[in-house]
Amino acid sequence: GAVVSQHPSWVICKSGTSVKIECRSLDFQATTMFWYRQFPKQSLMLMATSNEGSKATYEQGVEKDKFLINHASLTLSTLTVTSAHPEDSSFYICSANRQGADQPQHFGDGTRLSIL
Amino acid sequence: RKEVEQDPGPFNVPEGATVAFNCTYSNSASQSFFWYRQDCRKEPKLLMSVYSSGNEDGRFTAQLNRASQYISLLIRDSKLSDSATYLCVVSYSSASKIIFGSGTRLSIRP
Numbered sequence: 001g002a003v004v005s006q007h008p009s010w011v012i013c014k015s016g017t018s019v020k021i022e023c024r025s026l027d028f029q030a031t032t033m034f035w036y037r038q039f040p041k042q043s044l045m046l047m048a049t050s051n052e053g054s055k056a057t058y059e060q061g062v063e064k065d066k067f068l069i070n071h072a073s074l075t076l077s078t079l080t081v082t083s084a085h086p087e088d089s090s091f092y093i094c095s096a097n098r099q100g101a102d103q104p105q106h107f108g109d110g111t112r113l114s115i116l
Numbered sequence: 117r118k119e120v121e122q123d124p125g126p127f128n129v130p131e132g133a134t135v136a137f138n139c140t141y142s143n144s145a146s147q148s149f150f151w152y153r154q155d156c157r158k159e160p161k162l163l164m165s166v167y168s169s170g171n172e173d174g175r176f177t178a179q180l181n182r183a184s185q186y187i188s189l190l191i192r193d194s195k196l197s198d199s200a201t202y203l204c205v206v207s208y209s210s211a212s213k214i215i216f217g218s219g220t221r222l223s224i225r226p
Contacts, residue, residue, distance in 0.1 A: 034214065043218035044160065044203070093159050102148045105205065105214060107159040 003027060004096050006108025013084065014116055020080045021111045023050075023094030029074035030096035034105070035067075038091045050077040050094075084115045119143055120206050122217035129194060130225055136190040137220045139204030149180055149187045150205040154219065160203055163189075191222075199224045 005024045013019060023033055033050040048069055049057040056069035068080040077096075081088055091112050095105040122139045129135050141149075149166035164171065166178040166187050177190040187206075191198055201219040 044154075044216050046214075046216070049213075091157070102165065104148075104150050104162045104165060105207075107161070110159045112157075 003106045004094065004108045006094055006111055008111060009109055010112045010114075012114045012116065015085050016083055017115070018080055018082045019084055019113060020078055021092055021094075021113075023077045023079070023096070023108050025075045025096045025106075028096075028098045030077075030098075031074060033071060033077040033094055033096040035069065035077070035079050036093045036095070038093065044093070047079075050079075052077075081113065084113070086115045089113055089115045117142060118218075120204060120215045120217040122202075122204055122220045124218060124220060126221040126223050128223045128225060131194060131196055133194050133224075134190065134192045135194055135222065136188055137202065137222075138186050138188045139217050139220075140184075140186045141206045141215070142185065143206070143208065143215075144182075144185065145208050146185075146206045147208045148206070149178075150207075151176075151178055151187075151189050152203040152205060153200040154203055155200050163202070194222075194224050196224050196226065198222060 007022045031052045035047045036044045037047050038044050047062045050069045050071040052071045058064045071077040091110050093110040094108045097103040097105050120141050151163040152160040153163045154160040164173050164178050166180045170179040175192045179188045201221050203219045204217040207214040
């Protein structure tokens with residue numbers, strides 16, 4: 001069964017709306033979670049590393065004030081797309097892994113965000 | 117140069133064929149290696165971890181060559197359902213940093 005849960009699966013909203021996406025590790029604690037974005041027919045792109053209890057680490061070119069990440073507990077990280085615009089429409093995916101260098105990443109089901 | 121590189125494909129092969137693709141990585145400190153598959157409009161799913169001694173899971177064989185810094189995936193007796201994008205993933209520093217390849221598209225034709 002799923003070990004990482006992501007919600008919601010699909011969001012359609014008007015331009016200017018802020019959208020919050022949740023990522024939960026279901027049966028393990030995750031001090032680190034990762035957020036990705038994927039545009040159609042393109043590869044997965046890491047946006048940021050979410051760190052429990054501290055600030056997220058953003059990849060180059062990703063606006064931290066646009067994509068707010070909060071990792072308030074060991075099982076939950078949230079990504080908020082603030083004042084979303086049509087160009088933010090994309091597939092957003094989170095991942096987390098159990099402790100250990102050899103542990104694979106488990107992905108949430110992804111959130112398809114469409115901004116009208 | 118990208119840290120993890122894959123041939124984007126597409127590889128278009130007939131059902132029943134054997135197909136292999138490689139993934140090269142540039143950081144010799146890389147610790148763990150994985151192959152994922154991603155279907156269209158879905159999240160990546162773990163296909164298999166890659167161990168130093170090489171490992172096999174049914175029709176799939178993964179190998180790691182640390183000296184040449186690449187991993188490979190071999191698919192035997194390919195099925196139509198194997199059509200997907202295959203991503204290689206490299207992690208290091210206790211999985212606090214992970215790097216994805218851009219993926220190799222595989223299309224199996226009847």
